[in-house]
Amino acid sequence: MTVQPFLIEMKGISKFFNGIKAISNVNLNIRKGTVHALMGENGAGKSTTMKILSGIYKPTEGTILMEGKEVFPHTPKAALDYGIAMIHQELSPIFEMTVAENIFLGREPLYPKVHLVNYPKMYKDTKKMFENLDLSINPKKKMKELSVSEIQMVEIVKAVSYDSKVIIMDEPTSSLADKEVEQLFSIINRLKKDGKGIIYISHKMDEIFRIADDITVFRDGEYISTNLAKDLDQETLIKQMVGRELTDVFPERSPSIKEEMALSVEGISAPGYFENVSFQVKKGEILGLTGLMGAGRTEVAKAIFGMIPIESGSIKLKGEPIKIKEPKDAIKHGIAFVTEDRKEEGLVLPMSVKQNITLTSLKDVSSGPMMKRKNENEVADDMIKRLKIKTYHRNQLVETLSGGNQQKIVLAKWLLTNPQILILDEPTRGIDIGAKTEIYKLMDHLTQEGYSIIMISSEMPEVLGMSDRIIVLSEGKVMGTLSSIDATQEKILSLATANKMEV
């Protein structure tokens, strides 16, 4: 497969964070004038590898060769100087500045002697760059006036303008419409002809097979394989990505499902987020809600909890329709929401374990406006014991605790509201295996007690290991429902990548 010479060779790259392996012994060879797709589940190590190549992380071990010579892209600036540019998934242009100002940020052309910015040259050069790629974006427009796809294009032009030899694109089509994807692909083809190497990260199978020349698969932080795209088919690829047995981190689910309906969501839509979503949760059931990033899972949960307004459809609790305008209403109806981001929406970091635990139920530990200290301490200590939260005292600040214990505190907070429905968004993100298992056991235990759980997760093993039923979303729509007996990672992945399949 060596028609084209290697542009980049990453050899034996490993990266450890505080002694914990993120990727180990990764080998990646990028050929000149090709598109090289990186595939793998979330957390497989694709992004870490690319962050090493683009100078955001320094590798713990391994070497990087560029056109045969060893290079050390240890800062983003150094990587750019070598000709390695990365377009991140989350675009972060400076919205108040013009297109040209963004492209030339940090290297503005200057008038000689006076060292003032040469704006006419900046705009002329930008215009020329766009013309070269057949783009019609006005360089004088402010970034905030552009559409998402135009911003994407500007970022690509910017990446190319560094005279880059390698351009890394992380999920470039995640916010693009079909027509815009075509435009992107024609640009990519042009870049290929110019002899650039493109590294392309995406979850979308059909795209990968259209655009990629080489495909490298990662799994659990390890390099698995590299193949020519034409030698692979979708099934083989998915197998390579998934490829592992479920380990025994998951407790045996004891049958706990009652016939009684707990929550039913009927055809709810929130324009821009999701449409016509329906599902039911029974008492004692764990319903898995999965899909790729941006599929609208979290948004559905937020809508049920009153954080995103619903335009149509209804939510019924035990058959009774309920109105939820804000989180307070949801809490009153016995719905609890453990959010995806503990630090953003879950915890008040400068407060203590006790204060966080009782935050949603202060009225139960006070009489009138006055807090009942003893009462509050008892309630907090009970929860610390019940959920086995490792803290030396209830007055310890939560910011000093580990991720797993922080997550338990968020859980404790919500359990105190006596919910019937518990929505858990990525309940084990960023916590270690031991703590994960404890949270799974707790979830199992809770269903025994009659709680219903809606678990949002992008970790396949977790979805398969814990759910009684699985709903797969893609682009804001329910693609299918799988029972825990039928479900396999392959089936979920094909539903999530928007490929219809016969069940």
Added chain:
Amino acid sequence: MNSQLSTNTYKETKGKANVKHMLSEYGILLALLGMVVVLTILSPNFLTSANMLNLFKQVSINAVLAIGMTFVILTKGIDLSVGSILAFSGIITASFVVGNDTNLFLGIIAGLGAGLLLGAVNGIIVAKWKVTPFIATLGMMAIARGLTYIYSEGQPISGLSDAFLIIGTGGFIGIPFAVWIVLITFAICSILLYRTKFGRYVYAVGGNENAARTSGLNVDRTLMSVYCISGLLAGLAGVLLTSRISSGLPQSGVSYELDAIAAVVIGGTSLMGGRGRLWGTLVGALIIGVLNNGLDLLAVSSYWQQVIKGAIIIIAVLVDRKRT
């Protein structure tokens, strides 16, 4: 970090950590004591009962403002309008208590009410209309000052009732009323902040507004309330000042907000919200007061006093950054 590990580490270093913890927690108290000791040595006039009474009276106005300011800053806000509200309340009260046959009670209530009202307007602008606190209260700073001049037609109001002046000059068991007012205000506000649900809301809103909202707390009402408290206490400070200087001056209280903010910050409350303590504010106000008083006694020029005060504020924040 592994939780097991952190628990163990805590136990092992408990002794050392405690000393460090005590130092960082009560460091400003030590700083205050240190200043008192040094000034006592340098100036024989410092630690006299006459000077101390004078010092406490001077501090009282800033202490009252700063206590209100603490609530606002704990929610990640700021109240730049307290100096102007003080002047407005002062002039209102003064206009009610001119001459000896006036209704003292009504005058005081009117002054406090005026402060509460303007504070409530701040609260509405911040909580309901979502204007950043800095801008909202900067606007109110100008509005309240303007209203003060309009109401007083730019003239001081003097000839106040003798009974009213007792608030600023009199005392009870040898302690000036002004000091009693600070202590009572501090006591009530401590209960409010540490013993009520509302106090918990204040910390939660400042510590993480998103989490507070998601937890079903009424964030808007909490924000509304802290600006009301700050306005009310600015009103109280206005009544106090008017009585002490025995007239209502429309130009009084200019830049008082800066001293109040300084006291809060020196006291260890974070401008980022969610972290802080009320007793620290009281100590912070005392530090500023002792500094002013001491530097006066040592005949340091008032120009240099400003430089020193500014430096102290910056040092306090630098030290505090180590604390957290």
